[in-house]
Amino acid sequence: MIITAIVKKELLQLRRDPRLIALIIVMPLVLLILFGVALKLEPSNVKMAFVDEDQSIFSNQIKTSLWSDGYFDLYDVSSKQQIIEEIRSGRAKAGLYIGSDFSSLLTENQQPHIVFFTDGTMPSLTTAMKYNSASATDENVTSNMYFSDADADNVVIAQEPFIMDTEILFNPDEKETWFFLPGVIGVLIMQIALILTGITVVREREKNTLEQLLVTPMSKTSFIIGKLLPYVFIGLLDFYFILGVGWSLFDLPQPSSHLLLFLLSFIYVAVMISLGLLISLVSKTQQQAMFIAIFIIVPSILLSGFIFPLEAIPDSVRFLCYGIPFTYFVEIIRGLLIKQTLFVDLLPAYAALTGFVIVFVTGSIYKFRQTL
């Protein structure tokens, strides 16, 4: 009897919160459809920087075969070093280098080497790329590349006309911790920040302290800034604490620039704290705030390139990935800790994160009403 009464009361309370019901129904629906469409393991149109110093019919055959497969999206760059820089900057995920002596060595049966470069910061993508690069050494390509040597002994199985070496850049040992940990730091900060600030205004509303605060002469801006600053500070401390544990326990590499890492941590923490505050301002109850936070955290993890490569997400929904702050965080932190990417190449991502701070803070100031 008592249990029935409590069950009934709980259901009644839930029914009286239509926003929560909407979240319970809409959230899984939206996420399921989104993930159903977006989450693919097989990338396509992976950017590949290509250097063909040989410019022969043979090297062209390799290029054509790679191209026609649809997996790689090739573009020419000027040098082998440039391939590495393209991958370091994030403009390319893979590269192929064919030296100037390729056809001459080939015709002399000297088994020339070509080099396939991959970005090692994403092991799942690396594996997929290695698998797909096989089209470069496909039979259709190599069948025209056998040159008989009159002096040689007959062999049962001819050796491959050329050899493709794979060079995994930045993370040659394909360490998973290098790949996961930098992003994990961002996930943890996102969770802490959103939960921490997600309830800050709602709680004031629920506990009646907001009413008492609203009669004071405080301005909207001072309320928002005053709410943000302490949490940004705490978030920063937490960021470095987690990073410190990562460094001491998991052999996480040092950043290319401590200043840039600090800049990233500051901007990223500010993004998450201001997003949390905005959530708190649009929520009517603490429960709603928690739901919205989860609604943001889950797709952020799955659609940011943190676990699944962005290249695997269909173009139709790819734009959504760029609406997620965490996407830029993943790009920058991998760039700083693993790839040693130059600031100029990370600048757009930094700018995007700064943009999010501006949007969320302005949104919070706009959303904060000085009346109940």
Add this chain to the structure above:
Amino acid sequence: MIKARHLTKFYNRQKAVNDVSLDVEKGQIFGLLGPNAAGKTTLIRMLCGIIDSSQGDVQINDQSIAKARSNFGYVAQHFGQYEELSVWENLKFYAQMYDVTDETVLYALLQRYALIAFKDRMAGDLSGGYQRRLALACALAHDPDVLFLDEPTAGIDPVTRKLLWDDFYLLSASGKTLFVTTHYMEEAQRCHQLAFMAAGSVIARGTPETIKESLGDVLIYSVQIAYLPELHEVLNQLPGMVLINQFGEELRIVVKPGLKIDVIEAAISSIIKTPFALKLSQANLEDVFIALTQDEAV
């Protein structure tokens, strides 16, 4: 000091406050009286600018609310200080919201409201009475000219209530204007000016004395009889009966002058077989309050 014109508030299509205008002079204690859901809290919140009015305008010290914020203090009906902060931290916080940094002022407030002993206690651990004192101290930290108090003594024991009202008089005597909502009649009696509110409208206003006159030409009788529903029924049927009001053991009967005392006595005798003494009485605020709100309800 406080000037409100045509304040109206709609919630959805429901009128919570209907075209209320009022003026409160400096140094007055202005009481807003009314039953629950009369619109008192909505009105006081509009006066403080915590909720927007649908229509109308408020001025405090001839300034808009936004500009006058440093000139008034507000104590909400529900405790609105931070439970996780100590008494001192709360007081200091509210003082800083008004740029007040002089701690001697704050210590004087702690002294005034007997909070010194609880200075370091968490506000959430205070009793209801002391929470109210803390709320008052916080509202006074910036020494405002006007104080809005929404049911400041609701749920407070009689001794603390008296202490608080003594303090309100001191504040008023020092030149501060107090706007107080209440539904305690004895508190209303202590106000300089009153407004009666029912169903969103002000239905009577004036000093407690003039308000009592708003009952009009009636006679009031009082008799010591406990509640008897059948007696109320009989009395209600008498022509010229205005109001029957039971206060514990006391039955108060408000009638038009045409209704003679012997008719009333006869009606009572038909139910009550023991001797009783029906005496002529003076109108009190409760009679008026109930008569007015009853009219409104009808």
